[in-house]
Amino acid sequence: MAALTAIAGAHVLTMDPALGEIPGGTVLIDGPTIASVGPEPPPQGAARVVDGRGCALLPGLVNCHNHAAMALLRGHGADLPLMRWLQEAIWPAEERLTGEDVYWGTLLACAEMLRAGTTAFADMYFWMDDAARAVAESGMRGVLSRGMAGRSLEEAADFCRRWQGGAEGRVTTMIAPHAEYTCPEPFLREAAAAARELGVPVHVHASETAGEVAACRERHGGRSPVRVLADCGLFDGPALAAHCVHVDAGDIALLAERGVAVAHNPVSNCKLASGVAPVEALLSGGVTVGVGTDGPASTDALGMWEELRLAGWLAKVRGGDAAALPARRILEMATRDGARALGLGEACGRIAPGLRADLVLVRLDGPHLTPHPDLPAGLVYSARDADVDSVWVDGRLLVRGGEVLSVDLQRARAEVTARAARLLRA
Numbered sequence: 001m002a003a004l005t006a007i008a009g010a011h012v013l014t015m016d017p018a019l020g021e022i023p024g025g026t027v028l029i030d031g032p033t034i035a036s037v038g039p040e041p042p043p044q045g046a047a048r049v050v051d052g053r054g055c056a057l058l059p060g061l062v063n064c065h066n067h068a069a070m071a072l073l074r075g076h077g078a079d080l081p082l083m084r085w086l087q088e089a090i091w092p093a094e095e096r097l098t099g100e101d102v103y104w105g106t107l108l109a110c111a112e113m114l115r116a117g118t119t120a121f122a123d124m125y126f127w128m129d130d131a132a133r134a135v136a137e138s139g140m141r142g143v144l145s146r147g148m149a150g151r152s153l154e155e156a157a158d159f160c161r162r163w164q165g166g167a168e169g170r171v172t173t174m175i176a177p178h179a180e181y182t183c184p185e186p187f188l189r190e191a192a193a194a195a196r197e198l199g200v201p202v203h204v205h206a207s208e209t210a211g212e213v214a215a216c217r218e219r220h221g222g223r224s225p226v227r228v229l230a231d232c233g234l235f236d237g238p239a240l241a242a243h244c245v246h247v248d249a250g251d252i253a254l255l256a257e258r259g260v261a262v263a264h265n266p267v268s269n270c271k272l273a274s275g276v277a278p279v280e281a282l283l284s285g286g287v288t289v290g291v292g293t294d295g296p297a298s299t300d301a302l303g304m305w306e307e308l309r310l311a312g313w314l315a316k317v318r319g320g321d322a323a324a325l326p327a328r329r330i331l332e333m334a335t336r337d338g339a340r341a342l343g344l345g346e347a348c349g350r351i352a353p354g355l356r357a358d359l360v361l362v363r364l365d366g367p368h369l370t371p372h373p374d375l376p377a378g379l380v381y382s383a384r385d386a387d388v389d390s391v392w393v394d395g396r397l398l399v400r401g402g403e404v405l406s407v408d409l410q411r412a413r414a415e416v417t418a419r420a421a422r423l424l425r426a
């Protein structure tokens with residue numbers, strides 16, 4: 001009994017179909033796991049009782065696509081379209097990156113994500129041992145992969161072997177060929193084989209821009225990026241495809257048939273003018289869709305609330321239908337479905353007994369959240385990063401009163417500021 005923490009009195013959104021919403025509920029945390037959830041008051045003898053009154057308690061938000069260390073390049077190349085942004089701004093600066101840079105960039109990004117209520121994220125970058133070290137120290141959950149533009153498969157596979165299940169199980173790994181347009185077909189096939197051999201999922205960019213899809217069809221006899229990736233075997237096992245903005249009905253059917261999850265990145269897709277992903281068509285086609293931020297160089301800020309709001313707005317504008325993609329569905333994408341998309345569906349993404357205690361407590365007393373007759377809608381359309389009060393991952397309190405406890409934020413900010421100045425000095 002002594003090890004139990006009780007979060008009591010919050011409006012609990014379990015995101016679990018069997019448990020639903022519990023106003024004024026209690027969640028008991030026993031070590032790294034959720035011991036119970038229900039309407040009863042906290043038991044006598046709980047070592048710690050957190051007063052959740054006036055707050056919403058929900059599963060930690062899951063960020064399904066990131067390049068966290070790009071916090072170092074935040075704001076760089078603003079207002080350029082994707083290809084020019086990559087070629088003129090991002091790739092030259094990335095040439096100068098060191099492992100220590102990536103460590104500090106990732107650490108700052110983890111602190112930023114935690115403070116805004118994100119407990120797990122999928123990352124694709126390089127110097128991944130250093131990124132993993134930062135994730136381990138931050139206390140977050142990370143699904144990490146070495147992004148590959150046609151090389152470094154051995155390094156990526158070694159990273160998976162070293163880190164799969166690392167940081168007390170909080171780090172898992174993926175094999176990540178960057179995209180069809182950066183990897184030749186034989187390499188994509190080798191990457192698919194490596195993922196199968198390692199038993200880890202694939203993380204890849206697909207159909208982000210119309211230009212990418214047109215060039216792919218030209219190169220590959222009319223085949224779309226989704227089709228090429230599937231033909232190379234990348235979708236033979238669990239896989240996560242980022243963006244899927246320009247997918248047609250055939251692509252959607254293929255993604256659904258192969259069980260490929262999609263990471264929807266609305267802010268990045270807007271900023272780079274990539275387009276509006278057909279989220280409703282993906283969902284009705286049976287595709288699992290999670291929400292991601294993409295890297296902080298194309299998204300600028302890693303808070304998920306803005307992504308959720310924009311996901312709703314874009315779906316409504318795209319469909320010309322205010323009923324499109326309801327708020328409750330968006331919250332499911334941000335928690336339960338996002339966890340599933342990262343292969344973590346049995347571990348987190350819902351508040352239910354036996355799952356990992358990845359939780360976020362959100363204050364509801366801000367003027368912008370008063371009143372909130374429909375709580376999921378209130379959270380999706382009104383909540384801000386600063387409304388997050390407390391965050392737990394594996395039962396460990398990482399944010400309290402809006403303050404990140406696991407990262408020295410001042411030091412991380414100073415390191416990233418100095419390192420960014422060096423990287424951007426062309």
Ligand SMILES: [Zn+2]
Nearest residue numbers: 205242294295
């Ligand atoms: Zn990306």
